[in-house]
Amino acid sequence: MDMIDLIYTFERANQLFLDYPFDAEVIKDKETFAKFALAELEAEEIEQLVKISFCVYCKDEIEIPAWIIECNGKLWFENGELDNN
Numbered sequence: 260m261d262m263i264d265l266i267y268t269f270e271r272a273n274q275l276f277l278d279y280p281f282d283a284e285v286i287k288d289k290e291t292f293a294k295f296a297l298a299e300l301e302a303e304e305i306e307q308l309v310k311i312s313f314c315v316y317c318k319d320e321i322e323i324p325a326w327i328i329e330c331n332g333k334l335w336f337e338n339g340e341l342d343n344n
Contacts (some may be wrong), residue, residue: 265277265279268312269271272307279295286315288324289330289343310334310336
């Protein structure tokens with residue numbers, strides 16, 4: 260089974276570490292992945308979120324999209340919103 264390790268970094272809270280099974284549709288683009296990753300958080304956590312670091316483990320033949328390599332497995336957030344810079 261393919262897995263994603265997620266590390267959530269918050270402004271005023273301890274980091275949160277989670278592992279999830281996933282299918283290729285989840286990583287097709289940055290926005291879809293962000294929705295997937297944010298679904299596990301409470302609204303207060305999303306407001307404090309600074310960064311999601313992640314690592315994708317594929318046992319199947321899934322092509323890793325270029326956006327994952329380009330962002331180096333990190334998504335940055337500001338005021339609860341994905342920072343696309």
